[in-house]
Amino acid sequence: MSSNHLAYRLQAQTGHEQLRQLEEPKPNIDKHEVLVKIRAVALNFRDVVVSNGNYPFPVKDKVVPCSDAAGDVVEIGSAVEGFRTGDRVIGNFDPTNLYGPQLDWNHGLGGPVDGVLRQYVALPASAVAKIPEDSGLTYPEMAALVCTGVTAWNAFYGAIPLKPGQTVLFQGTGGVSITGLMLAKSAGAVTIITSSSEDKLKLVKEKYSPDHVINYKTTPDWASEARKITAGHGVDYIFENGGSGTIKQSIDCIAMGGLISVIGFLSSAKQEDMPDVAALALSKGCIIRGIQVGSKQLLDELVRFVVQKKLKPPVEKVFGFGPDQVQAAYDYLASGGHIGKVCISVE
CATH class of the missing domain: 3.90.180.10 (Medium-chain alcohol dehydrogenases, catalytic domain)
Structure with a gap:
């Protein structure tokens, strides 16, 4: 050798x-x-x-x-x-x-x-x-599984465990969102995914079967659409991949006491356009939690789940x-x- x-x-x-x-x-x-x-x-x-x-x-x-x-x-x-x-x-x-x-x-x-x-x-x-x-x-x-898998698992099980029947919204169609979508569906959650591309949403629907999709280019107020989908309740979990540019709408559509996992920073707001996140979070009593991938313990839990559910x-x-x-x-x-x-x- x-x-x-x-x-x-x-x-x-x-x-x-x-x-x-x-x-x-x-x-x-x-x-x-x-x-x-x-x-x-x-x-x-x-x-x-x-x-x-x-x-x-x-x-x-x-x-x-x-x-x-x-x-x-x-x-x-x-x-x-x-x-x-x-x-x-x-x-x-x-x-x-x-x-x-x-x-x-x-x-x-x-x-x-x-x-x-x-x-x-x-x-x-x-x-x-x-x-x-x-x-x-x-x-x-x-x-x-290493980074995106554990990040998604941490968002669901690192603080308040996801329960069957709850609603999760995923921003975008990258690895974390699609992995999270698979995990959430296997756990019995209702799933919503957003994208600016109709072609991507079509492919995601065909391959991964989310319950709802929102094109945020044709529906810029996607928070209102998410509230409509949930009959006014709001979504229970959000994968916040945009960052400062999308956090206001995330808080707009989160359910009272819901959990927003800040995972990415793909869409930044100018400093003068920054929303008052503290006041908005207070108004919803929601948790805004930064996700830093996760521990080996979470990795072990994820591997057991993926293997048992035969996920790909x-x-x-x-x-x-x-x-x-x-x-x-x-x-x-x-x-x-x-x-x-x-x-x-x-x-």
Whole structure:
């Protein structure tokens, strides 16, 4: 077995064109770690903003990007129990966050520490979840659970548990929204999804069967439409992917005492247009909760649910590991044309 492997490093935070494939020594493991041969990586919007310098948290110089990987255990530390070589595994976004809230922004893979866009990674065994052989999940589907899956699970079960019959609204058709849609439907919730694209809504309806869709381009006051759908009650959960530009309408259509999970910042408001979020939240008695992916405990819960319900995470397109293919994967994600997850096969 070669002592070297291929890894991508971001040479400068001026765009993903600065990614370079390098040959470097394969990671060594300590007694509490496992060495994972990476088979697939799932991309997130975070990876684009890390590459272009807009990530608001620490980023290591010349970082190996990406946080979501699936692969096989090929080496096991002397103090590790419960793993065998050949186990199919995924690792948690923040390997130090085993339970409870994330304590800081200093340990997330692909930002402050080297990530997983490479052929091998050493991870603490405590941060690794096994995927059963008979799960039917491909490596890209496994990788798609790490960030978007745990984020969606955290939104539903990290504070107030989602109950059957409650209504959830998802903003947009990206990975978190489509993953959340699948989880919510499997949990017996009523689902609403929004998009500015009629073509995307048509595809989502055909493939993932949301209960309701809203085109916010043709229906700019989508909050009113959501209230109408719920007969004036409002929605119980919202996946807030827009940020300051959409938070006012989210609070407008949230039910009294509902929960808004702030997940993304795709639509910013100008400072002079910022809504009075404090007063609006008070008027609804709602919870506005920032989601920072989630703990290994939440990852384990998610894996059990997905395997038991035989769910297939929404992988839309898989690219190769060569430099041109990696660039194309980033380009495709940055274009916003995807529905679900964009992945890279590391073969």
